[in-house]
Amino acid sequence: MSARDRILSRLRERAAPAPTQFTELDYSVMHRPLDAAVRKTRFIESLRAARAEVIETTEATWTDALAKVLDSREITALGLGEIHPWAQAARRDLQDGRRRLVSFASVKGREAFERLEAGLTSSCGAIAETGSVCLWPDADEPRSLSLIPPVHIVVVDERHIYSSFFELQSAQSWHKGLPSNALLISGPSKTADIEQTLVFGAHGPKALVVLLITRSD
Amino acid sequence: MSVKTFTPAAFHHQSAQALSNPQLRHNFRGAMDGLMAKRLGSFDSWDIEALRDLGQGIRQKALRHLPDLLEQLEASCQRNGITVHWAESADDAGRVITELCKARGAQSVIKGKSMVSEEVELNARLAEAGIEALESDLGEYIVQMADETPSHIIMPAIHKNTADISTLMHQRTGTRETNDAEELTHAARAQLRDRFQTADVGISGVNFAVAETGTLCLVENEGNGRLTTTVPPVHIAITGIEKVVAEFKDVPPLYALLTRSAIGQNVTTYFNMISGPWRGQEVDGPEEVHLVLVDNGRSRMYQDEEYAETLQCIRCGACMNHCPVYTRVGGHTYGTTYPGPIGKILMPHLLGLNTTKNLPTASSLCGACGEVCPVRIPIPKLLVRLRNEAVGEGKGNIEGAGSARRPMEAMGWKLFSWLARHPRCWRIGVRVVQACRSAVPKRVAPWTDNRVRPTPAATSLKQQLAQRRRS
Ligand code: SF4
Numbered sequence: 001m002s003a004r005d006r007i008l009s010r011l012r013e014r015a016a017p018a019p020t021q022f023t024e025l026d027y028s029v030m031h032r033p034l035d036a037a038v039r040k041t042r043f044i045e046s047l048r049a050a051r052a053e054v055i056e057t058t059e060a061t062w063t064d065a066l067a068k069v070l071d072s073r074e075i076t077a078l079g080l081g082e083i084h085p086w087a088q089a090a091r092r093d094l095q096d097g098r099r100r101l102v103s104f105a106s107v108k109g110r111e112a113f114e115r116l117e118a119g120l121t122s123s124c125g126a127i128a129e130t131g132s133v134c135l136w137p138d139a140d141e142p143r144s145l146s147l148i149p150p151v152h153i154v155v156v157d158e159r160h161i162y163s164s165f166f167e168l169q170s171a172q173s174w175h176k177g178l179p180s181n182a183l184l185i186s187g188p189s190k191t192a193d194i195e196q197t198l199v200f201g202a203h204g205p206k207a208l209v210v211l212l213i214t215r216s217d
Numbered sequence: 218m219s220v221k222t223f224t225p226a227a228f229h230h231q232s233a234q235a236l237s238n239p240q241l242r243h244n245f246r247g248a249m250d251g252l253m254a255k256r257l258g259s260f261d262s263w264d265i266e267a268l269r270d271l272g273q274g275i276r277q278k279a280l281r282h283l284p285d286l287l288e289q290l291e292a293s294c295q296r297n298g299i300t301v302h303w304a305e306s307a308d309d310a311g312r313v314i315t316e317l318c319k320a321r322g323a324q325s326v327i328k329g330k331s332m333v334s335e336e337v338e339l340n341a342r343l344a345e346a347g348i349e350a351l352e353s354d355l356g357e358y359i360v361q362m363a364d365e366t367p368s369h370i371i372m373p374a375i376h377k378n379t380a381d382i383s384t385l386m387h388q389r390t391g392t393r394e395t396n397d398a399e400e401l402t403h404a405a406r407a408q409l410r411d412r413f414q415t416a417d418v419g420i421s422g423v424n425f426a427v428a429e430t431g432t433l434c435l436v437e438n439e440g441n442g443r444l445t446t447t448v449p450p451v452h453i454a455i456t457g458i459e460k461v462v463a464e465f466k467d468v469p470p471l472y473a474l475l476t477r478s479a480i481g482q483n484v485t486t487y488f489n490m491i492s493g494p495w496r497g498q499e500v501d502g503p504e505e506v507h508l509v510l511v512d513n514g515r516s517r518m519y520q521d522e523e524y525a526e527t528l529q530c531i532r533c534g535a536c537m538n539h540c541p542v543y544t545r546v547g548g549h550t551y552g553t554t555y556p557g558p559i560g561k562i563l564m565p566h567l568l569g570l571n572t573t574k575n576l577p578t579a580s581s582l583c584g585a586c587g588e589v590c591p592v593r594i595p596i597p598k599l600l601v602r603l604r605n606e607a608v609g610e611g612k613g614n615i616e617g618a619g620s621a622r623r624p625m626e627a628m629g630w631k632l633f634s635w636l637a638r639h640p641r642c643w644r645i646g647v648r649v650v651q652a653c654r655s656a657v658p659k660r661v662a663p664w665t666d667n668r669v670r671p672t673p674a675a676t677s678l679k680q681q682l683a684q685r686r687r688s
Contacts, residue, residue: 007510029264029271130484144447147447177492185486189439194355197398202441
């Protein structure tokens with residue numbers, strides 16, 4: 001018998017409890033809906049409390065906002081995708097030669113660690129209650145893009161802000177299957193392992209910049 | 218002193234030493250006070266009791282169906298391309314992981330935080346095979362550098378202050394001495410940067426394993442967990458068999474409870490959900506993902522429905538943060554991987570009561586741990602039961618039951634119980650004791666070590682009441 005079978009058969013030795021003990025669980029405490037307007041302000045407040053930079057912008061002007069962020073942080077090498085619509089727009093509008101636009105697939109290993117000063121990604125949703133951005137990395141915007149460069153810039157559409165994690169995963173039917181890696185990101189990396197002193201910039205990005213696309217309709 | 222010298226059998230000696238160390242007590246007191254206040258604040262907008270009910274329900278549901286869920290988890294993981302391994306003991310776990318590393322010709326391993334890997338002493342086992350394991354969580358990095366073990370399950374280096382850490386990093390890595398935690402943190406970041414790139418294997422723990430989707434969830438703030446599970450070509454996740462949950466919708470409630478109970482945060486910086494190695498056209502992420510499911514005594518605990526409640530634990534550490542004993546003696550004093558209240562009920566099962574019989578007695582039974590536990594583990598009740606079984610006649614669902622039994626003490630209690638049921642003899646006994654009042658010796662060790670000598674009253678309460686009724 002394998003270790004697996006021995007463990008499972010030991011677990012099965014326990015007399016099963018009477019089925020009457022089983023009651024459906026009540027998840028109602030997790031339903032915490034917020035109005036659209038509250039969702040947006042809560043999202044911004046929570047992120048700022050976690051030391052993320054949040055910039056409200058619009059679909060028409062967001063690449064200007066991006067250019068400003070890059071300039072103010074003196075970023076000359078930006079990693080970004082080629083296929084995602086936000087990445088395409090950024091590529092189209094940032095053609096002034098002031099910075100290199102690098103697709104992540106073309107830099108590997110050590111280079112990625114050393115050359116990229118910032119990574120731009122899209123998001124697949126956001127959470128108001130905790131100020132979290134949800135990422136489903138893929139071939140075009142791989143996992144490292146939001147992890148290795150010291151600055152992570154992410155575009156979030158106001159329409160995709162959900163009240164809570166519980167609401168987000170149920171609205172997007174996560175139970176049906178997830179990508180190889182899914183992430184919730186709620187600020188720049190941090191630690192308090194040295195005498196409870198909060199320090200930003202542990203091993204992940206030292207800064208998180210959220211470009212929030214607001215909608216007037 | 219190296220922590221390797223701490224053992225659960227020497228608990229009394231170790232606690233006396235810890236109590237006479239003002240710096241250590243200051244470090245713990247300060248940290249625990251802060252954590253308690255933050256936890257309370259973070260549940261402000263929640264119906265905390267309803268949320269705890271749900272957390273408890275989710276964990277109990279998972280445990281009730283544990284064997285089925287483990288099979289489902291295995292199938293879902295395999296479908297996602299994750300290879301599942303089973304380890305019955307700490308030795309098995311060490312062997313499985315060492316072999317996986319050897320198969321890749323691995324020289325170095327980078328590790329994210331994992332208490333189960335501490336439990337099975339993975340680093341030492343890898344070292345025996347000539348593989349270097351480096352901890353990347355800042356707290357773990359510090360305790361590894363000091364050749365110690367974690368003193369808290371969430372904050373491994375909580376027993377050290379900034380000055381200690383600065384001296385240590387200066388001695389071991391040449392970091393400039395400073396009292397600035399930020400400078401030290403950034404120095405550690407720089408020191409580890411290369412190591413993530415050159416590591417052959419990344420090893421992490423798991424906070425929740427979802428049977429429904431075959432997803433491994435990791436909770437962290439630093440990003441070292443993401444690097445560990447993303448950059449090296451192989452990712453090995455190690456976890457206890459009890460960490461499984463049935464459905465994905467069980468994750469948000471447990472995550473909400475975990476971060477608030479642990480550190481009083483509404484959320485951590487990263488919630489990393491891994492459902493397999495890189496797929497299709499993806500350009501990064503590991504080529505291989507392995508999940509090692511460790512039993513190491515858990516299936517035995519599972520046999521007993523009451524003890525099995527210990528397996529509900531989500532390792533938030535709230536019970537230790539609120540424990541008056543832990544706060545005073547610190548984590549190393551327990552001499553076990555898991556300290557504090559949860560450790561006192563878990564470790565006797567993993568190691569047997571022979572060496573751990575003192576642990577369940579290291580409690581005032583104030584009940585704080587049970588009151589804050591996000592999944593409502595009745596810790597005080599389990600402590601009392603363990604005490605009973607430690608001094609009992611050797612019955613009980615645990616190895617080493619009866620090992621704390623002393624024949625004289627047992628006889629004494631038998632005699633007392635007989636007397637209490639025979640009033641006439643009891644009254645004679647009371648008179649005899651009163652007649653010998655002054656004969657109580659000056660020193661009744663260990664009682665008189667810290668307290669005044671006990672003397673029986675000249676008249677018992679009952680006698681006084683009788684007198685009052687008469688007058
Ligand atoms: S026993 Fe409860 S309070 Fe203690 S670590 Fe486990 S879940 Fe947290």
